[in-house]
Amino acid sequence: MNKNKLIFFSENPALKSKGSGISVLLYNILLAVKGKNLQLITFCNTPDVGEEDIKADNSSVDVHVCDKKLKKFYKIKGINKLIVSFSFILNLKKIGRIINEPGNMVVTLVGVSSGPLWKFLILKLLFRRAKHGLYIVDDLQLINRKLHQKIEFSLIRKLLPKAIKNSDFLITISSGLQDTYLRQFGKKSYILLPHFVKRAPLPKHAPRQSFTFLFTGGLSFLYNKPLLDLSFILNEINLSGKCNKDLKLQVQTYTNINEYYSLNFNPFTTFYSTVNNRDELMEIYNNCQCFIIPYSFDKEDIQIVKTSFPQKVAEIIQYQKPILIYGPEYSSVTQFFSKNSLDYVCPVEDKQRLTNLILKIVNNNNDFNSEKYCEAYNQFLSAEMVNGVFNKISDELIYEN
Numbered sequence: 019m020n021k022n023k024l025i026f027f028s029e030n031p032a033l034k035s036k037g038s039g040i041s042v043l044l045y046n047i048l049l050a051v052k053g054k055n056l057q058l059i060t061f062c063n064t065p066d067v068g069e070e071d072i073k074a075d076n077s078s079v080d081v082h083v084c085d086k087k088l089k090k091f092y093k094i095k096g097i098n099k100l101i102v103s104f105s106f107i108l109n110l111k112k113i114g115r116i117i118n119e120p121g122n123m124v125v126t127l128v129g130v131s132s133g134p135l136w137k138f139l140i141l142k143l144l145f146r147r148a149k150h151g152l153y154i155v156d157d158l159q160l161i162n163r164k165l166h167q168k169i170e171f172s173l174i175r176k177l178l179p180k181a182i183k184n185s186d187f188l189i190t191i192s193s194g195l196q197d198t199y200l201r202q203f204g205k206k207s208y209i210l211l212p213h214f215v216k217r218a219p220l221p222k223h224a225p226r227q228s229f230t231f232l233f234t235g236g237l238s239f240l241y242n243k244p245l246l247d248l249s250f251i252l253n254e255i256n257l258s259g260k261c262n263k264d265l266k267l268q269v270q271t272y273t274n275i276n277e278y279y280s281l282n283f284n285p286f287t288t289f290y291s292t293v294n295n296r297d298e299l300m301e302i303y304n305n306c307q308c309f310i311i312p313y314s315f316d317k318e319d320i321q322i323v324k325t326s327f328p329q330k331v332a333e334i335i336q337y338q339k340p341i342l343i344y345g346p347e348y349s350s351v352t353q354f355f356s357k358n359s360l361d362y363v364c365p366v367e368d369k370q371r372l373t374n375l376i377l378k379i380v381n382n383n384n385d386f387n388s389e390k391y392c393e394a395y396n397q398f399l400s401a402e403m404v405n406g407v408f409n410k411i412s413d414e415l416i417y418e419n
Contacts, residue, residue: 021055021121022054022055022119022121022122022123022412023054023055023056023057023116023117023119023121023122023123024051024054024055024056024057024122024123024125024408024412025056025057025058025059025116025117025122025123025124025125025148026044026047026048026056026057026058026059026060026124026125026127027059027060027113027124027125027126027127027134027137027138027141028040028044028058028059028060028061028126028127028134029060029061029063029102029127029131029133029134029137030044030060030061030063030127030129031044031060031061031062031063031067031071031072031083032044032045032047032048032058032060032072032075032076032079033045033067033071033072033075034075034296035075035295035296035297036066036067036071036295036296037067038236038272038296039129039329040127040129040155042296042329043155043212043213043329044058044127045075045076046212046213046214046215046332047210047213047404048076048078048079049078049215049401050213050215050400050401050404050405051404051405051408052401052405053405054408055080056078056079056080057079057080057081057082057116057117058072058076058079058080058081058082059082059084059113059116059117060072060081060082060083060084061083061084061085061102061105061106062083062085062086062089062092063085063092063098063102064092064098065089065090065092065093068086068089069081069083069086069089082109082112082113082116084102084105084106084108084109084113085101085102085105087105088101088104088105099131099133102133103133106137110140110144113141113145114144114145117141117145117148118144118145118146118147118148119147119148120147120148121148122147122148122149123148123149123151123187123408123411123412123415124141124145124148124149124150124151125151125152125153125189126138126141126150126151126152126153127153127155128152128153128154128155128156128158128181129155129156129158130156130158130161130162130170131158131170132158132170132173132174132177135173135174135177135178135180135181136173136177138150138152138181138185139177139180139181139184142184142185149186149187149415150184150185150186151185151186151187151188151189151411152181152182152185152188152189153189153190153191153210154188154189154190154191154195154199155191156191156325156326157195157198157321157322157325157326158174158178159171159174159175159178160321160322160325161322162174164239164318164319164322179202179203182199182203182205183203183205185205186415187207187208187411187414187415188205188206188207188208189207189208189209189210189407189411190207190208190209190210191209191210191211191212191326191327192209192211192324192325192326192327192350193209193350193353194324194325194326194350195207195325195326196209197324198321198324198325208407208410208411209407210403210404210407211327211332211398211399211403212327212328212329212331212332212399213332213399213400213401213403213404214329214332214333214336214399215401216336216400216401217333217336217337218336219336219337219338219388220303220304220337220338220339221304225384226263226307227263227264228263228264228265228266229261229263229264229265229266229307229308229380229383230266230267230268230305230306230307230308231248231252231265231266231267231268231306231307231308231309231310231342231376232267232268232270232302232303232306232308232309232310233245233267233268233269233270233271233309233310233311233312234270234271234299234302234303234309234330234334235270235271235328235330236271236272236273237269237271237273237277237278237281239314239316239319240312240313240314240319240322240323240326241312241313241314242281243314243315243316244312244313244314244315244344244345245267245269245281245283245310245312246281246282246283247344247367247369247372248267248310248312248344248372249267249283249284249287249288250284250287251369251372251373251376252265252266252267252284252287252288252376253284253286253287254373255373255376255377256286256287260373260377261377261380263380265287265376265380266287266288266289267283267287267288267289267310268288268289268291268302268306269283269288269289269290269291270291270292270293270299270302271290271291271292272292275290275292278290303334303337303339306339307339307340307380307383308339308340308341308342308379308383309334309337309339309340309341309342310341310342310344311328311330311331311341311342311343311344311345311351312344312345313343313344313345313346313349313351313352314345314346315345315346315367320346320348323345323346323348323349323350324348324349324350325350326350327350327351327354328351331351331354331399332395332399335391335394335395335399336391336392336395338386338388338391338392339386339388340361340362340379340383340386341355341360341361341362341391342362342364342375342376342379343355343362343363343364343365344364344372345365346365346366347365347366352365354394354398358390358393358394358398359390360390360391360394361386361390362375362378362379
């Protein structure tokens with residue numbers, strides 16, 4: 019095995035089932051990487067996850083959990099960031115021993131928090147023998163401004179340019195984010211789309227009287243309005259008699275049910291579900307007929323829609339069920355499906371066009387050909403893609419030296 023280390027630094031632990039967001043993304047990336055000395059420096063970051071959970075899910079990785087001795091304090095609400103920061107400082111000497119060698123590559127994951135940015139700058143300043151990079155998975159500046167997180171937005175606005183400027187390499191989750199940072203900071207980046215471990219296709223079922231479109235993910239400003247549109251359009255189709263199926267929309271989410279009710283989905287077509295563990299999702303996936311990925315058409319969300327890429331795509335595209343993309347043509351996921359000639363895409367807010375596409379999905383369901391989905395996964399979302407990106411970074415960093 020290569021003696022040089024590929025080290026991931028993340029405030030969120032890599033987890034197979036207990037986690038969500040960055041945790042699941044990182045777990046799948048670590049599982050994909052081959053032929054490298056893998057290390058993970060991370061934090062429990064919650065009272066529900068322990069060092070044993072993180073190590074069990076990452077048995078092939080050398081894991082260092084910075085906050086294992088302070089985990090009990092996570093029971094006190096509102097001090098997570100303080101515990102993570104304090105644990106980071108306490109562990110700096112040990113972190114240095116792990117990472118500070120020539121040839122080591124350190125990848126700091128950045129979501130929507132400013133925390134990883136100042137930690138990255140400290141690691142870069144103190145441990146200069148290694149190469150330090152960022153993997154940015156959200157346009158964190160825009161999202162915090164949208165959510166009116168004034169303190170976070172202010173911190174990010176100061177820290178992000180410094181972190182990107184000082185990085186030895188930069189990785190972004192979409193071409194939209196790549197273009198944004200090239201334009202804003204003059205910094206080129208590698209694109210690492212979300213990866214999800216190889217999954218088998220789901221079995222096909224005999225025809226049913228109902229046809230369920232499934233949304234899976236957290237409810238937010240990016241998804242709510244187009245989901246509401248779909249909820250009511252499905253009801254109109256049901257009432258019109260144009261379809262011989264009873265069309266349903268299932269909202270599978272970790273978002274609180276009260277927030278779901280506040281959105282006023284059509285009660286005749288739409289229902290809520292949630293799970294305690296990601297492993298329970300397979301039964302829900304198995305029982306749906308089509309996945310739905312919505313994206314906001316609002317003009318004020320244009321830049322966020324351009325730069326984000328939903329992690330769930332890398333998983334659900336493998337199940338060989340239709341995926342309905344309902345989002346503007348400039349969104350990263352719409353462009354991904356359109357460029358790869360993948361069905362089914364509605365890139366405009368047009369009720370008739372969306373209605374026709376829904377009917378096409380239902381009527382052609384038994385003849386749906388998922389071959390192009392498989393090709394897109396293999397080329398852009400697979401373990402081979404992940405290894406290709408990190409091998410390219412490693413080769414180019416060595417070449418520069």
